[in-house]
Amino acid sequence: MNPVVVIGAGPQGLVAAAHLVERGIEPLVLEAGPGAASGVAEWGHVRLFSDWAELVDAASARLLESTGWVQPESGFPTGAEWIDGYLAPLAEALGNRVRYGSRVVGVSRKGRDRTVDAGRDEQPFVVHVQFADGGEGRIDARAVIDASGTWQTPNPAGADGLPALGELAAVEAGALSYGIPTSESAAAFGGEHVVVVGNGHSAATAITLLAPVVREAPGTRVSWVLRRGLVGNTFGGGTADELPERGALGQRAKQAVDDGLVDLVTGFRTEQILHEDGRVVLVAEDGRRLDPAARVFVATGLRPDLSFLSEIRLDLDVRLEAPVRVAEEVDPNLHSCGSIRATGAADLAHPEQGFYIVGAKSYGRAPNFLALTGFEQVRSVVAEIAGDHEAAARVDLVLPDTGVCGGAGDFDAPDAVSGAGSCCAPKPVSLTLTV
Template identity: 60%
Template sequence: MSELPVVVIGAGPQGLAAAAHLTERGLDAVVVERGTTAGAAVGEWGHVRLFSAWPELTDAAARRLLEPTGWISPTSGYPTGAEWVDNYLAPLAATLGDRVLYGTTVTGIARQGRDKVVDSERKSQPFVVHTVDKDGRDGRVLAKSVIDASGTWALPNPAGADGFAAVGEAAAAERISYRIPDDVSELAGAHVVVVGAGHSATHAVLRLSELARREPDTRVTWLLRRGNTANVFGGGAGDELPERAALGSRAQKVIEAGIVDVATGFRVAEFQQGDDALTIHAEDGREISGVAHVITLTGFRPDTSFLREVRIDLDTSLDAVAGIASEIDPNIHACGSVRATGARQLAQPEQGLFIVGAKSYGRAPTFLALTGYEQVRSVVAHLAGDHDAAVRNELVLPDTGVCGGAGDFDTERSTCCAAPSMLQLDTLPVSLS
């Protein structure tokens, strides 16, 4: 197997960074990308500005590969997704050249000649990566190792609060979207509902609030499953990413100004269609009527269907890599508790298979590009036999300033291990630990 390449699934930020590290260490890499361009998933939210600055969005090995071509690393500012692609991901993919296969979807991964059940000589057999190209032709790529950096973008979570689509959600598909909107002008004068509590939902609420300021007949309602708003607005001065803190501050201001209505503890159970609008029913019997459009931004989940013939170990709650689940569990997360994770934690029972990037987090939130770059650096060092580098931790993640997650799902207020956020909407005292 020594002559075979390492196959990387996904030509997004982590997949391309993995290929850069492999190339730098003299290992053959093949990157398989379902889209027709590098960073295809990022391009789909190209209108959204990141809250990470340029120095946090480029990988060290990628920079070393690019700089001899005349590429200059951006050193300041906060790019949009489109700018991230144009000024970094596309040049990196171009430098990797024919190592990247576009328009190719991975449909399965297995050991050659062995399904998931067979033990005999399993570790000595190469991986077989099954693919289908844009013309529908099947193919196979043999690999000595596989790095799955396919992300979670393709599988957004539904609006239904129990993890399944709410009753009537599929039937109301024309009035429900699952992405941060770009041009919202067609929603002017309408009642628009946003479901979700993360940064994507906050982006959407802010975009709609700008429309509501221009078009006062526009009504915006924000539905939160949580029983409180304390963590929705971020960590304020405790957040070490200032643009992430500013996002929460702006959201709080539009709520305080009455531009956006908020309903907490609202867990969607059903959509009912009327002649020209939706009614949304909650599990507790509340309802919101006259809704023209719903923007559902409740997170994502990983696609593990093509991993069904290899042996993987995922956390039963998060669908995250089991080795890192305790570090990222939003039920128990506390300030500064998420550490960088490397090859040892990301390795699967199927020797030579690694799940990295957003997919390694499963359904857990707050994944940063910095985390993914550290992951692939460690994994590739391990594959190259540089075990000292593989176990070394070269990253300190910026603190969010927010403590707790789904653990305070049903409480009226949350607790925090730092000072109360200055952005906190709830003005009652917050207990400190």
Template identity: 70%
Template sequence: MHQVVVIGAGPQGLAAAAHLLERGMDPLVLEAGAGPASAVSEWAHVRLFSKWDEVMDGASKRLLATTGWVEPGDGYPTGEQWISQYLAPLAGALGDRVRYGSRVIGVSKKGRDRSVDAGREEQPFVIHVLNTDGSEERIEATSVIDASGTWSAPSPAGSGGLPAIGESTAAASGVICYQIPSMEDVRTLAGEHVVVVGNGASAKTAISQLARVVKQDPSTRVTWVLRRGVVGNTFGGGAADELPERGALGQLAEKAVSDGLVTLVTGFRTDSVSMNGPRAVLTADDGRSLEPADRVIVLTGFRPDLSILSEVRLDMDLRLQAPSRVATEVDPNIHSCGSIRATGAADLAHPDAGLYIVGAKSYGRAPTFLALTGFEQVRSVAAELAGDHEGAQRVDLVLPDTGVCGGAGLFDAPSEENVGNSCGIQPGAQDSASSESCGVPAVETASTSCCSTSPQPIELVGAQATS
């Protein structure tokens, strides 16, 4: 029986293994993909807004130092560089402790489903694994660290959390995609109408890319769709952001809107997607429709796949699908600038002792996860599993301030009499006062996958450093 099984060989899973190994434990890392950080490889062309020293873990660097590894210098890596210069060497240093082609399809307590109390605490975890050759196996472990991330479960365009009517059909046709396109892909969209749905770092990256295409070919039209009725904190903290390139990314997107390169549509909650020949028409729940789009890029975040944990006992927040104690810190409905603290083993523990969810998956549907967060999480969890309770409780990280205060802001547009006092734009309104004060134009009610895994980097910094 293994001491600890780690699910996922991404940045946090590999870091967890390095910390456990450093503390004298022998972890087994199970990775569904054919190599390390398989999720990162799918956005290899994207450059992170975090510097090299913010996307490398301390224990991992100490392990790598024993192999003659040369630490990367300053700068902002692409996903491909993150893998080739750090994550792949780290996986190599861990050797046969990392198993590829091993997809975890379930975790349970030996001989007990989630409803059984008797003898539960004494039983090991059983990890159900499906191998690439089709064989199944069961692996027993005292503890389990789920670092499988959220990449495999992108959120849909549909406003209610489920795919809009017709969305799946449009996605199957290639009109809709759920990844940041490479610059090579973006250039192929010149002269077309592109709709971007979402307001996070990924959406701002796509908007900034597309704005450059519009400059080169003014016949290109870009519509940026926000579900919220006001612009609010969409553009981020700017110069106040303690991650400068994250702040700069928001400023680039804001300039694209204020320069008229991008049409911003707020309060648009997609209800259906219909095909008009090879193009897609998005219709909101209030009846508004956009002009037919040649491409729709949906960047509305990710969500955790908790199906593999259905037979273990979890303490999860109902809204965010994150561990309850983590959710109180990262809830985008309420948190303000400086309010997110680093989380550790005590926050990540569940009723079935020895089970931890770490990395992006630990934030559930919250959008604010950074690699630094995950590295501190796995340091704390490894300390706890090694019996160093004092080390587990210690906080070795202060997260960088986003420069954005007041939580996520209003979801619906303010009442008509208050529009002039807001940095939001009421859908369908031609309110020049509010538009000018916020530096954005008045809203117009308009109009094979476009996403590539090409290693060609984009020239913008914009990916959140996730597991």
């Protein structure tokens, strides 16, 4: 029988393979990179919010224990430690079921393009692959689980979702990069002006790495650019966050701002990036300019790569590019509570029977994806593929609350009058006090 093809040997792809093996279904994991969790390796210096107990899936632990592996003790590993202590051993335990240097460039139904209905569901999937040695191949599959993630497709600095004028040239010149600096690369900008663009946890992490440089190296300046005209939930839920490390990160970033180590620039929507005399200048839509900077770190989130799925019939939300039923839970334009429900096979299904998008990619452009979310997704999806509909429908996870109330809020409203009420607190009202 044809294997179930899993796209990506990251945390969710490897766990999906472990669940398939446990159910007696042969997986084939196709990874574009040279090793296990190649995407995680690129942010290996970053410490996770989750404890080890929340970073190891049960089925993969059972597979690993048969090899003599011992689960790491409690603590908050970096991405590199997560790979060394769990993901790389898991890939090794899966053996030749994982193929590296195998980039998926297309998925379709055998002999059927997207327009053909007749006999579609009876045909196997065909996965088109480009290999690192320059060769190519086609693999028939009984089902496909896309766990390719979003790491390779960061959002640009441009406020309209497209690269700002001059952004790509700044990247080529080495003056702008996407993601989070290491402590060493942050220290290299001592005495310089550095800009961080973004509103989420990645941006906050970059700020906490750069703030000590401001203390230690005279003349260092850090500008933190937010597109919105309000601070809103930039600093997270603090002590109300049920992942304490996530809440503490936001508070450390807030402290850096309060201490004057970081200049917060709000309502700045980048339209153009000028590269002048070895420095970059960000220009906003309203004409404002930041002072010339030695480096810009863009941490504006990630988006799914759907280019190789053009022949697959998908049911995606028009805003987030996530499966519609998942988007209803995670859309930051609508979501008003700090916690969301876990999602499973029914939420992840598409009109193309047997095809699923799981992991961070299932959230589309929405943030705050947790490893636990993906573990529950793949458990449910594999159960559905195996025909265990009862297990697929069961929910085995309650996600931790972020401690953040309110959705996206008004785009430019001051904090004091932003947005409507949320599930956590009533809408603010004005009171007249008589003394």
